[in-house]
Every structure is written in C-alpha cells, then in structure tokens.
Amino acid sequence: MSDTLLTIRDLRIEGRQGDIWQPIIKCVDLDLRRGEVLGLIGESGAGKSTLGLAAMGYSRDGTRISQGSVTFDGMDLLGMSERRRRGLRGKRIAYVAQSAAAYFNPAHRLIDQYAEAPTSIHRLIPRGQAEQEAREIYAQLRLPNPDEIGFRYPHQVSGGQLQRAMTAMAMSCKPDLIIFDEPTTALDVTTQIEVLGAIRDVVRELGTAAIYITHDLAVVAQMADRIKILLRGEEVEEQPTRDMLAAPKEEYSRSLWAVRSFTSEEKSAPASDEVPVIRVRNVTAEYVRGAPVLDDVSFDIHAGHTVAVVGESGSGKSTTARAITGLLPPVAGAIELDGAALPAQLAARSKDELRQVQMIYQSADTALNPKQTIREIIGRPIRFYLGLRGKAQEEKIRELLSAIELEPDQFIDRYPAALSGGQKQRIGIARALAAEPRFIICDEVTSALDQLVAEGILRLLKRLQEERGLAYMFITHDLATVKAIADYVVVMQKGRVVEQGPKGQMFSPPHHPYTKLLLSSVPEMDPDWLDTTIQDRKKG
Amino acid sequence: MTLHPLVSMILHRLALGLLTLFAISLFIFFAIELLPGDLAEEVLGQSATPETVEAFRRELGLDQPAMLRYFNWLGGVVRGDFGTSLANGRDIAELLAGRFANTLFLAIYAAAIAVPLSITLGLLAALYRGSWFDRAVNILTLTSISFPEYFVAYILLLYFSVTWGLFPSIADFGSDADLSTMLFRTFLPALTLVLVVTAHMMRMTRAAIINLLAQPYIEMARLKGASPVRVILRHALPNALAPIVNVVALNLAYLVTGVVIVEVVFVYPGLGQLMVDSVAKRDIPVVQACCLIFAGIYILLNLGADVLAIATNPRLMHRK
Numbered sequence: 001m002s003d004t005l006l007t008i009r010d011l012r013i014e015g016r017q018g019d020i021w022q023p024i025i026k027c028v029d030l031d032l033r034r035g036e037v038l039g040l041i042g043e044s045g046a047g048k049s050t051l052g053l054a055a056m057g058y059s060r061d062g063t064r065i066s067q068g069s070v071t072f073d074g075m076d077l078l079g080m081s082e083r084r085r086r087g088l089r090g091k092r093i094a095y096v097a098q099s100a101a102a103y104f105n106p107a108h109r110l111i112d113q114y115a116e117a118p119t120s121i122h123r124l125i126p127r128g129q130a131e132q133e134a135r136e137i138y139a140q141l142r143l144p145n146p147d148e149i150g151f152r153y154p155h156q157v158s159g160g161q162l163q164r165a166m167t168a169m170a171m172s173c174k175p176d177l178i179i180f181d182e183p184t185t186a187l188d189v190t191t192q193i194e195v196l197g198a199i200r201d202v203v204r205e206l207g208t209a210a211i212y213i214t215h216d217l218a219v220v221a222q223m224a225d226r227i228k229i230l231l232r233g234e235e236v237e238e239q240p241t242r243d244m245l246a247a248p249k250e251e252y253s254r255s256l257w258a259v260r261s262f263t264s265e266e267k268s269a270p271a272s273d274e275v276p277v278i279r280v281r282n283v284t285a286e287y288v289r290g291a292p293v294l295d296d297v298s299f300d301i302h303a304g305h306t307v308a309v310v311g312e313s314g315s316g317k318s319t320t321a322r323a324i325t326g327l328l329p330p331v332a333g334a335i336e337l338d339g340a341a342l343p344a345q346l347a348a349r350s351k352d353e354l355r356q357v358q359m360i361y362q363s364a365d366t367a368l369n370p371k372q373t374i375r376e377i378i379g380r381p382i383r384f385y386l387g388l389r390g391k392a393q394e395e396k397i398r399e400l401l402s403a404i405e406l407e408p409d410q411f412i413d414r415y416p417a418a419l420s421g422g423q424k425q426r427i428g429i430a431r432a433l434a435a436e437p438r439f440i441i442c443d444e445v446t447s448a449l450d451q452l453v454a455e456g457i458l459r460l461l462k463r464l465q466e467e468r469g470l471a472y473m474f475i476t477h478d479l480a481t482v483k484a485i486a487d488y489v490v491v492m493q494k495g496r497v498v499e500q501g502p503k504g505q506m507f508s509p510p511h512h513p514y515t516k517l518l519l520s521s522v523p524e525m526d527p528d529w530l531d532t533t534i535q536d537r538k539k540g
Numbered sequence: 541m542t543l544h545p546l547v548s549m550i551l552h553r554l555a556l557g558l559l560t561l562f563a564i565s566l567f568i569f570f571a572i573e574l575l576p577g578d579l580a581e582e583v584l585g586q587s588a589t590p591e592t593v594e595a596f597r598r599e600l601g602l603d604q605p606a607m608l609r610y611f612n613w614l615g616g617v618v619r620g621d622f623g624t625s626l627a628n629g630r631d632i633a634e635l636l637a638g639r640f641a642n643t644l645f646l647a648i649y650a651a652a653i654a655v656p657l658s659i660t661l662g663l664l665a666a667l668y669r670g671s672w673f674d675r676a677v678n679i680l681t682l683t684s685i686s687f688p689e690y691f692v693a694y695i696l697l698l699y700f701s702v703t704w705g706l707f708p709s710i711a712d713f714g715s716d717a718d719l720s721t722m723l724f725r726t727f728l729p730a731l732t733l734v735l736v737v738t739a740h741m742m743r744m745t746r747a748a749i750i751n752l753l754a755q756p757y758i759e760m761a762r763l764k765g766a767s768p769v770r771v772i773l774r775h776a777l778p779n780a781l782a783p784i785v786n787v788v789a790l791n792l793a794y795l796v797t798g799v800v801i802v803e804v805v806f807v808y809p810g811l812g813q814l815m816v817d818s819v820a821k822r823d824i825p826v827v828q829a830c831c832l833i834f835a836g837i838y839i840l841l842n843l844g845a846d847v848l849a850i851a852t853n854p855r856l857m858h859r860k
Binding site: 053056058060061086087088089090091094095097099102103104105106107108116117120121122152153155156169 | 754755756757759760761762763764765766767770774775778779852853854855858
C-alpha cells in the first residue's frame, strides 16, 4: 500500500459563462498522503470548492475538467466510468459542505441520511449496524442525546449540531479522504470551536486524510498539516503550516495576514448632556405573545459614533434592528430619535422620520433589484425622500457614486449583475446615503465579503461617518470587525444586553463571563490555539 | 386539549368549504333566475295562453318570490332532501345517484390510467431531460392537450370504432353490465380523458423535479454515490410531492366536473349531461344539486391535496 493517497497533476477546470468557457482552475498540482490534512485557502472565486470537488472526480453543472489527471489510491478518477466513480464517492471519498442546513435533505431523518451510503448505496453493512455506528460517532462528535438525535429531521436540529451530523455522515463508510468545504463558516464562534475540536479529534482517531477548505487563516492553522494558498485558480504557494504562518514567501500570502491590521481610534465619549441620535429605551419585543425575543434592551447611539451590537445568532441583534426600524413594534419601551419618541409602528412614521433611519443589508445580492440599473436603484430614494427630479436627481446620483468611490460614468447604467460583491455593497451604502439620514443600521454588511474587500468597505464607512457625522449601529458576529470600527460595544445574549461599554473597556479584562467566552472563541493564528483553549475550558 | 395542527386545519377547511357551497348555491340560483323564461314556458311552448302558464306555475310553486323558493329549497337540503325535479317530478337524490355513479366510474377509470402514467412519464422525462425521450414525451402530451376534447374524441371514434371496429362508439352500458363490459364499453371516453389530462400532470412532475435538481442536498446525494434514479426517486421526489399532488387533485376534479363534452360525444349518461339538460329546461333544483356536488368534489379534492402536502412535509408535521 503506497503512502500517497491523492495526486492531482496539471489540473485545469473551466466554467461556462454564456457561450464561452472561462478557466476556473489553471494548472494546479496537489499531493496528499494517507492521514494528512491539507488546508486550502483563498478568497471567494479562487476555485477552492471546485478543486475540492475535482478531488472526488466531480464537476458541477456548467463546469468541466478540461485537462489533467486525478489519481486516487492508484486509480485514475477521471478516466474511469461514471459507475465506478459513484462506487468510490461516499464510500472512500466523502464530502462535508459549508451549509449543512442546505445540504441535508429536508424530507428525511438524520439517521436515514447517515445510513444511506453504507447500507442502500454501497451495501457495506446492515441497517442495524449502521444505526449503532451512527450513535457511537454522534457521541464521539459530542452531539447531545446521541441515541435520539438521529431520529430528528434536519429542521429540528441547530446549525452547529447539523454541521457535526454532516461530519458524522461523511464518516459513515470510514472513507480514506474527506473534503471539508468551509464546514464552520456559517457557525457562531462559540459553536465553531466545538465543531473544529470534534472534527479534528475524529479525523486523527480514524486516520482519515482531509482537504480542509476555508478562507479563514486562523481556522486552517488549527486543522492543517500543510497549507496551500490559491488565487484566481492558481497556486500561490504551499508550505507546512508552521512555516507558512511564520514566514510566508509570497507577497499575496503576506497580504492575507496583513488585512486584520485596520483599526480605528476610539472616539472620546460624548458629553453627558448630549442628546443621542437614537435611544433604545427598555425595549421588549416578541413574535409570539409571552415569549419575548428582546427583553428590556437599552442603549444610546450618538452622532458620529459607531455602536457595535455583537452576539451569537438568535441573540436578538437583528430583532433590535427590526424594532428600531418599526418592522417589529415593541410591546414595552420606546425608540427615541433626537430625544423625541418615534412611533412604534412603521406605518405611523412620517416621511422625515423614515428618512432619518436607513439600513444596509448583509447580502447586497438580494437587497438590490436585479432588474433595475444603478441609476434607478439610487435615484428612487432621492426622488422619494428629497423630491429631486430630472437634472437635480441625476447630479445627486453622480455625487453619491463619487462618494462611494465608483466612477459615475462607468457605473450609472449598469445592472447589479455586472458588479462585484464589494461594488454591490457600495451601491447598498449609496442607496442608504441617498436619503441623507442621520443614522444607519449596518446588518452584517461585511460578513459575505472577502477580507480585503471587507476592509475597503469598513474604511469607506469610516470616512463617510467622519464627513457626514453619521451614527452607525453595526450588527456583527465578527469581533475583528468590532475592533476595527466600533466606539462602543453592546453584547447581547438570548435577547438581553449582558454587557455594554466603550470599546477599550470591553476588550480588556475583567469581562462578563459571556463576553469572555465570545472573545476566547475567536480563532488565533497560533496553531496550538485550539488545543490550549479546549484544555483551558475543560479545566475551567 | 390541543388538536394536532393537521386535524384543526382539516376542520377549518371543511367549515370554509360549507361556506363556499352556500355561496355557490346562492350564486347559481340567482344566475339561473336571470335567464329569460322558466320551466312553465319551456314545457308549454309558445302557443300556450297566459292563463295556462300561470296555472302551471302555481302548481310548480314558481309563482312564489325567488327568495322564498331559495330558502325553501335550502331548508330541504339541510335536512338532506334535495326535492323533486320540476321537469319530471322524480326525486332528485334518486335521479342523481345513478348519474353520479356513472360519472365517478369514468373519472376513476381515467384517473387510474392517467395518474400513474403521467407521473412515471414525468419522472422519466426529468431523469433523461434534454434527451430525445424527453422531447418526444413533451411533444406528444402537448399535442394531445392542444386539440379540443371533442376532436380527440371523434378521432378516436373514427379509428378505434369505425375503421378498426375494436371498441363500441356508444359508451352507455345499461344497468346490469359486469365490470369487464363496463371497462370495455367506456374505454374510448376514458382514453380521451387520459389524453386530455396527462400533459398537465406530466409536465408539472417533470418541472417540479428538475426545479429541485439544483438544490445542494441533491448534490450531496450525488457525492454520496447515489445513482441518478436514486437521486430522483429518493431525494427529489419526496420534496416535490406538494406541487405534484396539487396538480393531480386539480385534474381529478376536472375528470369529475369537466367532462360534459366527452359524455355527449359518447352518449354516456353522466352528471354533466344531466346538468346541461336541466339548465336548458330551467329545472333549477336539479341544476342546484349538480352544482353542489361538483363544488363539493372540488373542495374535497383540494382539501385532500393540501392534507397530503402537509403530511409529506416533515417541517409541518414535526415541529421543532
């Protein structure tokens, strides 16, 4: 049995765009030994997932492997029949996807999906044995109620648990190789650390080789023996993890490390008698009567300041935004704008009150109407709120485009589909600015973007704030973003504010226990971070 | 005690269904009132003197105000009494029973062929999408749905009955035929109906399945090594049941309520023909009874479709 498990040589993959085939992967080589974990990192569009799937001899609809070879355990994956390839998939090479919620079939119980590959598809073991093994591996991955959880449907299980159940499913046939495609990206930091630990233990114990795909350097540092960096379908460099972290050779690799450096000075606290732009006063809100999702939430946001609201999913961050914008009227408490109470109901607010509070969304893709040009998207709030038409409106659109650093002549007639992710988010910002608001809610505005692009957006927001004296409420689960942009931090858990204060104070001890948990869960570049942190928690 | 959401939904929908039936009966009654002439004029013809017509009306109770007649009729229905036909004095419930059984027989016959056929064709078309098979099925079913039903019926008659003499052209099987005779005699009308409804169900099945093939969990199934047949039957179909069941229900309802033309062509004594005759005669109680049956079928089938759609959706059946 040779030591080499997977060899990829001179691989080229193309994707169809309209009538022409564009290269996605250009001439990539890859070697993997048995039991070894290779980290594959790069920004979105670098071709990481495409390369990971090619390691299974699989190409998505609209892509094709045009050249090169993939050899798995001495077998030519690309040359063999589709039937033989199917015989390897799931059995000897398995896949763990980013979004477990989407990759689990909603119509079947978890255990049925676990057992499908080893029993119905590959016929390795009887059903009873598969169920028994499922329970063991669920327990190994530290899922709660391992005997019972398999009998639930995907929608009845939380995201972190689903992600572990998917790892368990990949393990069901004891494969030689698992492709992990961003398995923790969609999770909260506190959940991520558990899943990372669980995945690594199981991989080590069974001696499974893995390709670990992620855009998060700190995560890959914990998981991989070697790291390969991809940029636009080409390899930048590959090194053992510790060498890569200590001394990246290439300019691009170094730039990946450097992006975390953007920070802003914390502004001095506002005068005690200054009236805040937005005051959230003892707000309680509920979707179902008697089950508050926000419980007595209070904080102030002053002109020219940024308040970051952090917490896990389900902590009430976005619900707070809904209460402020009037989409979810509070059952108790009030929202004040410049010291005067805002009507709770959206419909009861005047046009001027609506104008003052604007929003920027996480997914610019879905927040922009794909059938409208940039001119129409930005022009509409200008006409609606400011009543400008014709030439005045056109001038205002161009002025806004210049403000968000997009050349007006070049962009004004484009549709959103012709923009990159970062450019779309800039249009989202311009649309919010078009109303000339005093307060903007930024809901996870950088979490769908690559780090370099995200940093550009943060710098832009910072500059606009200084120029226009805007107040921001920044909803995020990413503490690096908080460090970069916030003046004041509000930590939420289960609908309550557990701690709030100026940034400097919040990032230095002593912490509230939950804040401490959040802070200590953010992965660090140190390859030993995961081990030490998990050990610390066991002791504590 | 809290009811299972499915049970409370069924009760809620049944109540709404009753309300719908009431609204329909009102609408039909007064719509027919608006038609010129009544039963007395129809029966006695133009040569009758106004006095004879008036006397006949009194005898039938047609001289009373419309509102009063409607509520008299409604009162009877609530007690289970549909009244008697104005045209021939027969008990309506009895008159309808035989006709309804005939209509139901033909509908079930056609459905028993069309539903499995169209779903199988739809699944195969989805499996081999883009192939010559897919195109052939699409063209054939589209062709058959594009011709008017009477045209399809007469073409079938021409070949199967007149030219080749395989099947009878008149579908009426009398009162004491055995099952095989019934199936034989009604084969052509059933085939006509199959040709008319298959395209819709088949295309919906195909579209619903193909729509799901881009889902991530389908990719996951492929990456687990599942064969294309397994991907479609085990992973796509359970998630596509809701739209398919809805279209099937709609077509089943059509098989019961929309087959007048086929009944006329094949001289088949069904409910549709009875209703058309009764409208012509202004025999309002019979028309009302027919309408209520048709509406009831629609409501029940749609309810059945919704219940099935919920029962096959774990998100709705198993709450968090």
